Structures are given as structure tokens and as C-alpha cells.
Amino acid sequence: MRGMSRRALLAGTTAGGAAALLPAPPAAAGPQAARARCASYRAAYHFTVPDAWKNDPQRPVWIDGEYHYYYLYNADYLTGAVGTAWRLATTTDLVSFTDRGVAVPKDTTVNGDVWSGSAVVDTGNTAGFGAGAVVVIATMSPGGGTDHQAQYLYWSTDGGRTFTPHGTDPVLPGPGAGADFRDPKVIRDEERDRWVMALAEGTKVGFYHSDDLKSWTYAGGFVKDGIGTLECPDLFRITAADGTAKWVLGVSANGKGAGLPNTYAYWTGSFDGSAFAADAADPQWLDHGWDWYGAVTFEKRDAKGTLDPGTRYALGWLNNWDYPGTTPTVDCDGFNGTDSVVREVTLKPGASGGHYLASRPVSGLDAHVSRTVNLGDLSVNGTRVLDHKGISYEISTEVTWDQLTGAGMQLRRSPDGGRHIDAGVYGDFAFLNRRNTVNPDPSGRWQESHTPFDRSAGTVRLRILVDRTSVEMYVDDGRYVHTSEVFPYLVDTGLALFTIDGPAVFRNTVIREFTV
Numbered sequence: 001m002r003g004m005s006r007r008a009l010l011a012g013t014t015a016g017g018a019a020a021l022l023p024a025p026p027a028a029a030g031p032q033a034a035r036a037r038c039a040s041y042r043a044a045y046h047f048t049v050p051d052a053w054k055n056d057p058q059r060p061v062w063i064d065g066e067y068h069y070y071y072l073y074n075a076d077y078l079t080g081a082v083g084t085a086w087r088l089a090t091t092t093d094l095v096s097f098t099d100r101g102v103a104v105p106k107d108t109t110v111n112g113d114v115w116s117g118s119a120v121v122d123t124g125n126t127a128g129f130g131a132g133a134v135v136v137i138a139t140m141s142p143g144g145g146t147d148h149q150a151q152y153l154y155w156s157t158d159g160g161r162t163f164t165p166h167g168t169d170p171v172l173p174g175p176g177a178g179a180d181f182r183d184p185k186v187i188r189d190e191e192r193d194r195w196v197m198a199l200a201e202g203t204k205v206g207f208y209h210s211d212d213l214k215s216w217t218y219a220g221g222f223v224k225d226g227i228g229t230l231e232c233p234d235l236f237r238i239t240a241a242d243g244t245a246k247w248v249l250g251v252s253a254n255g256k257g258a259g260l261p262n263t264y265a266y267w268t269g270s271f272d273g274s275a276f277a278a279d280a281a282d283p284q285w286l287d288h289g290w291d292w293y294g295a296v297t298f299e300k301r302d303a304k305g306t307l308d309p310g311t312r313y314a315l316g317w318l319n320n321w322d323y324p325g326t327t328p329t330v331d332c333d334g335f336n337g338t339d340s341v342v343r344e345v346t347l348k349p350g351a352s353g354g355h356y357l358a359s360r361p362v363s364g365l366d367a368h369v370s371r372t373v374n375l376g377d378l379s380v381n382g383t384r385v386l387d388h389k390g391i392s393y394e395i396s397t398e399v400t401w402d403q404l405t406g407a408g409m410q411l412r413r414s415p416d417g418g419r420h421i422d423a424g425v426y427g428d429f430a431f432l433n434r435r436n437t438v439n440p441d442p443s444g445r446w447q448e449s450h451t452p453f454d455r456s457a458g459t460v461r462l463r464i465l466v467d468r469t470s471v472e473m474y475v476d477d478g479r480y481v482h483t484s485e486v487f488p489y490l491v492d493t494g495l496a497l498f499t500i501d502g503p504a505v506f507r508n509t510v511i512r513e514f515t516v
Helices: 003-011 014-022 032-036 329-333 363-370
Strands: 051-058 062-063 066-074 085-091 098-104 116-124 133-140 150-156 184-189 194-202 206-208 219-221 230-237 247-254 263-272 277-278 293-301 307-317 343-349 355-361 371-380 383-385 393-402 404-414 421-426 429-433 448-452 459-467 470-475 478-483 494-500 504-514
Touching: 051 293, 051 307, 062 116, 062 293, 066 098, 184 230, 194 230, 219 277, 230 263, 230 293, 230 343, 247 277, 247 293, 263 355, 355 459, 355 470, 363 371, 371 383, 371 494, 393 404, 404 459, 421 459, 421 470, 429 470, 429 478, 429 494, 448 478
Parallel strands: 116 184, 230 307
Antiparallel strands: 051 066, 062 066, 066 085, 085 098, 116 133, 133 150, 184 194, 194 206, 206 219, 230 247, 247 263, 263 277, 293 307, 307 343, 343 355, 371 504, 383 494, 393 459, 393 504, 404 421, 404 494, 421 429, 429 448, 459 470, 470 478
16 A cells, blocks of 8 residues: 555545545454453664554654654544654664654644655755755645645754744645645755755656745656555765765655565765766665565764765655554554564675675674574584564574575574564575464565575575564665564574585574664
8 A cells, every 4th residue: 555545544634535544443452451361562773662653664854963763643544543743763873863853743633644755954044044944844634534645844953953934835736636745855065055845746856955844846857657656756866985975866666566666765876966977777675575664764874973975874754555554563462563673774785786784683682692502613414493472673694505595594483483474585586485384474475585696606695683573684785674573482593504415514593683
């Protein structure tokens, strides 16, 4: 459910019956006393909403020595009501977050609830709210529903903790009833001394200019058909280790109909301030699993605020609009909303030309390691069950072989070996398979994700993050990543290594557990 249907779910409309498609929270969500008797499915080291509902992340911004992370939040989710506000959490390491409550409330103006957008720090006082004011531009749809999408401005002079609406008129009116016109991503174009907005407009990303964040002029657009309604656009410049600089245009998109991911599609290319020229017609994808949607990237800064031009951070919503209300966290924990681990993203040259974005888990996790288990080199021929038991951990290894068909791991394995999540390589692809455990996909179609793999290399590096309701697999130093929701029984704590049609050695195998 994307586009109008997706937004109808959040806006409370019944247009086209879309609101009815969002599963209501179970009546058994029940009182606090009942929840206290449940085992918790809240993630151990992933960001989760404190209560109720979250979906789209909003690009974090660096303010006064810490990142301000805003996200769409519905405090009324467990009562069946819809509509989102912006809730805020702050962090210095992108692992441990402090909740700061609602920053941009919903339903305080005639325009209703607040959808996705972006925040910027107006250091030059271009908008007139004061130097250093934090300005949010977000989509709203007056009158409810999704038929009147336009962009509205909120501003803050207390470091982004609370915001005031800039009147009730849009700073960028919509084109008309029913049009997709949302998710503004605003960046500062220092070279041309102006602001640039990237806006999702159906199968197009529109580009707009502004001198003051209040008045916007259309400049151009980038069109891509075949991957559904484009949402949550992204635009940034990044420099590779060899000095090559590229602009990157990203969108959340749905390529399932064409056998492609339903995550974050991106193009490398050039941007002249008005138009984006892609290096290739078809996008690459920053994640190939089933559940990394509404993703955002943002600047990497050190403790002094110095920008790293060669690295971006990224995080996504660990869910999918095919099954947004399916989760065990509602019954026992009273919430629905988990994010991926924050990643560090770098630009690297491809083996056959061009460039791609490589990912690795944020280095801040290192400071939260509570236990390390060094298993060394493990020889495997068939299935080898390990002694380690766990629900939330990271496992890394390099698998080497002379000849085989496949190799990998069985994660969150049940005591009888019948339930597990499989991750590894087979033939000419790497894979993550959740079919043999409890998972949110009722159709049975979205169970195993694939990425290309060259088995003749005789080796693969795997780094896998496992938590109560998720698995994230990084293949070969993050060339490819698979992120998927899983809901294994909490008694399923086993771990096994396997090979198919030949032996292998799992070298330098290390398990790390985290405390946050």
C-alpha cells in the first residue's frame, strides 16, 4: 500500500476503502497488567518507539552536539485512531537514544496531521526566524484524506525541541485534487547560495528552489516509471576514497512487480542545482530485503561537528506497507515501530565500472558490546550446531571453500531444528530466507531475498545482526544488504552453520552481544 492508499491509512480517510486495509490493533493489546505477564519482543539494540505507532524516519539533523531524530508518530494508534505527529529522540552515538516527546504536534491547525518532510538548520537566517532556527517543511493534506497534499512550514528557536506553525497557508501549494505531492527533502545548495527541495510527485521527483524557505519555484524533475509510486526522496553529494565525487538521488519505491526490492532505490550521477543526470537508467538498491522502507540518509559529523564528505549515515523503517500492523510487539509491549540499525554508507567503484553505495553497521555499536565470543575457525561439512544460545547478537565470519553449492547459517533455531532463519549463499546468489520461522508476510510470496554472488570466488564475508524481530545481513563488506522482519518464538535461541555439497571453513567467527 503506497501512494494515496498508504497515506489514507495515516490520515484517517476511507477514500477508496484504503483506511480499512490497515489491520486494527488487537483488542487483546489489553491493560498494562496483562502486558506485564508477556515476554517482551522489544528489540535489544534497535531503535523502537516508546509506545503506540511509528513509521517514516525523518532525516536526523545535527544540533548542539547531538543528532535530532524526528519520526512519524501516532499516539492514538492503540485506540484505533490515525494521524501522525513528529516525535523527537536525540542521540550522540546513533545507538542509544533519549526520547524528547512530540516536537511537531498533529491537529493543532486546520491542516490536520503532519506527514513526512525534512528539518534544516537555518544558520544564515534566510527565513527570518533567527540565525540557527530549525525549520521543518512537511506535507499536510487539509480537510483530511490525501486529496490536497501541500507543503507547510514549522519553525523552532529552542534547538528543535518545539515548533510553531508558520501560519496555515502552504509554502508550496499542491497542483490539485488527488495528486501525489509530498515528502519534501530540503538541502542547502552552498554553491548557488539557495535552498533546493526534492519532492515526490508520483513517478517523478520534482526539484524546487528557494532563497528563504518560504517561497518555492519549480526548477525541473527526474522521472522513473516501473517501480511504483516514488516516495521519501533523497538528494546528497558524497566523495569516494579516490576523490571521485557523485551526487546521489534516492527514493523509496516498490519494484516487487518487476522482481526488484521494495526499499530504497538510488542513482549516482550529477546535479546542476536544477536537474539530475543519472549515470544509468536503472537504479541500484541500498537494501534487498523485504523491510527497509522510508529510509533516510544524513550527514556524518564528529563530536566537534566537522562534516565527513566521504560518509553518510542511513536508517530505514523496519516494516512494509504490505503488512504494517502485523507484529507481536503490540500485545505484550504496547507499540508498533522499529527501525533498522543506523548504517555508515560510502561510495565505492564497481568491479565492472560505475559506483555503488556500500553499507556497514554504525561504529557506535562497538561501545555497547557487552560480551564477545571468539569461535575462531570452524570446519563444517553438512550441519554443525553451535553451543551458543541467543536472541539478540551479531555474528561475523568469512566462509572459504574449494567446491560446494551453498553455505550459511541457521539463525534463531528452534530446539528441534525445525524452525530457523537461513542466511548465506547458494549457487549464484546470496540469500536471506525467513520461511521456516514466524514472519509477517501472510501471502508467502516475500520469504527469500536474493542478491548476485560469484561462487567461483571461493569465499564470502558475512556480518549478520540478529534481534528479537529482525535480521540484517551484510554481504562482502556491505556490497549488498538484506533487512527483513522476523518473529521467531523467544524459545528459538539456537545457532547452526551449514554447507551444501561440500565442506567449508568459517574463519574468524565472532559473536558479539550488545547492551543499550
